[in-house]
Amino acid sequence: MTDARDARRPAGELEASVMAALWAAGTPRTPGQVQLGLGGGLARTTVTTILTRLHDKGVVDRRRQGRGYAYFPVQDAQGLTARRMHTELDRDSDRETVLARFVAQLGPDDERILRDLLEPGDQ
Amino acid sequence: MTALLLLPLLLPFALPALARRALDRLAPVAALWAVTACAVVLAGCSLGALGVLLLTGLLKLPLFAALGELIHPLRTASDLVVLPAAAVSVGALAVCASTLARSVLRQARAFRVARTEAGRGPAAGDLCVVDSVRPDAYALPGRPHRIVVTTAMLRCLDGPEREALFAHERAHNEGGHHYFLAAAELAAHCHPALRAVRESIRLAAERAADEAAAARVGDRRLIARAIARAALAAQDDHSERPAFAAAATAGPVPQRVRALLTGGRAPRRAGRPIAALLLVCAAVSCVASVAGLADVHHRVEVAQGDQSP
Numbered sequence: 001m002t003d004a005r006d007a008r009r010p011a012g013e014l015e016a017s018v019m020a021a022l023w024a025a026g027t028p029r030t031p032g033q034v035q036l037g038l039g040g041g042l043a044r045t046t047v048t049t050i051l052t053r054l055h056d057k058g059v060v061d062r063r064r065q066g067r068g069y070a071y072f073p074v075q076d077a078q079g080l081t082a083r084r085m086h087t088e089l090d091r092d093s094d095r096e097t098v099l100a101r102f103v104a105q106l107g108p109d110d111e112r113i114l115r116d117l118l119e120p121g122d123q
Numbered sequence: 124m125t126a127l128l129l130l131p132l133l134l135p136f137a138l139p140a141l142a143r144r145a146l147d148r149l150a151p152v153a154a155l156w157a158v159t160a161c162a163v164v165l166a167g168c169s170l171g172a173l174g175v176l177l178l179t180g181l182l183k184l185p186l187f188a189a190l191g192e193l194i195h196p197l198r199t200a201s202d203l204v205v206l207p208a209a210a211v212s213v214g215a216l217a218v219c220a221s222t223l224a225r226s227v228l229r230q231a232r233a234f235r236v237a238r239t240e241a242g243r244g245p246a247a248g249d250l251c252v253v254d255s256v257r258p259d260a261y262a263l264p265g266r267p268h269r270i271v272v273t274t275a276m277l278r279c280l281d282g283p284e285r286e287a288l289f290a291h292e293r294a295h296n297e298g299g300h301h302y303f304l305a306a307a308e309l310a311a312h313c314h315p316a317l318r319a320v321r322e323s324i325r326l327a328a329e330r331a332a333d334e335a336a337a338a339r340v341g342d343r344r345l346i347a348r349a350i351a352r353a354a355l356a357a358q359d360d361h362s363e364r365p366a367f368a369a370a371a372t373a374g375p376v377p378q379r380v381r382a383l384l385t386g387g388r389a390p391r392r393a394g395r396p397i398a399a400l401l402l403v404c405a406a407v408s409c410v411a412s413v414a415g416l417a418d419v420h421h422r423v424e425v426a427q428g429d430q431s432p
Contacts (some may be wrong), residue, residue, distance in 0.1 A: 012248030013289070016270070019247030020285045024277040039282025059247050075254065102260040102276070102288060103354040104325075104375050111358055113377040114351045117384060 028070035130411035139319035151330035166313035180209020268296035284349035294335035
């Protein structure tokens with residue numbers, strides 16, 4: 001992914017990516033660490049700007065670390081409602097009928113086939 | 124006449140095999156449109172045929188014949204055929220109506236709950252994170268579109284793979300795939316043979332989103348890796364679940380990964396015949412039910428004394 005591609009992406013998508021990186025990390029992260037977690041592509045100043053914006057919105061919190069801040073996701077009411085929503089959807093055994101899920105349940109041979117397909121290089 | 128009405132009831136049995144081939148030979152988006160449209164038409168025609176059979180049987184009963192102002196008895200095949208056919212139709216239509224209504228109500232409710240909760244409070248772009256130990260992700264269409272991802276899913280992917288996942292889910296939302304999935308679901312409740320077609324439509328939607336995501340991030344291998352990693356992580360989590368009965372072919376996830384790794388554009392041969400077959404299937408079903416209905420209508424008019432036989 002190139003800088004040019006990222007520069008053209010809507011702000012919402014960049015916020016989602018940064019938020020995802022924070023959640024994936026599980027511990028407070030500095031803008032530099034978030035930038036690394038994103039796998040390159042974004043300038044550090046951009047990451048800092050997005051983190052500040054997320055902080056203003058109240059979806060991430062921060063604490064002092066060295067000369068800057070380390071950011072972490074807020075596990076607030078929104079997180080709770082999202083969890084409630086998740087259990088509500090979970091109650092429907094056939095929820096994937098209206099919701100397109102990223103991956104379906106694997107069959108007995110699927111795991112082996114998948115590992116074979118991915119074999120060259122990246123496992 | 125009754126034989127003509129059997130055609131719309133039997134044609135759906137041919138669709139699962141056709142749908143699987145369409146998926147192999149057409150571009151995912153084309154397959155999604157063609158198979159969904161065909162499934163909806165066949166579902167509608169099979170309901171229509173059941174309705175006509177039911178109507179014919181009812182008009183054989185003196186009470187309904189009087190209500191229909193029939194002055195002559197309705198001329199049909201033997202009562203031994205018409206009455207059981209009508210009885211079976213009543214049962215089938217009742218089952219369809221109840222499962223359809225139940226499915227629509229349940230899914231609409233779950234969907235409404237999801238929308239209200241996702242719309243509450245500030246969000247980071249279109250992302251809605253759920254703190255859960257189960258890797259899971261899905262697109263939540265609406266205004267605005269959202270992507271729901273669990274923390275476990277975010278943690279099992281690296282940065283570029285998460286971008287691949289987001290691109291895939293955004294493709295679902297932008298492509299309006301939930302309409303296709305809802306249509307597939309409704310069709311599946313109208314005719315038992317269309318249940319298998321629902322799986323094909325679901326796979327077509329996933330393939331379409333995979334291709335859109337691959338075009339967006341410019342790396343097919345990255346999408347394939349993200350899907351495989353997410354599926355394997357979800358599998359580890361479900362390891363205590365009993366395995367399903369062995370399937371003859373690979374499940375949807377390996378099919379998607381393979382299609383991404385093998386370049387995608389290769390098997391476009393013989394796409395046109397399969398599209399034509401789907402069209403013929405839908406057309407025959409429509410013509411047969413309309414002809415059956417027209418025939419019954421004619422007989423009713425004769426029985427009402429409006430027309431001579």
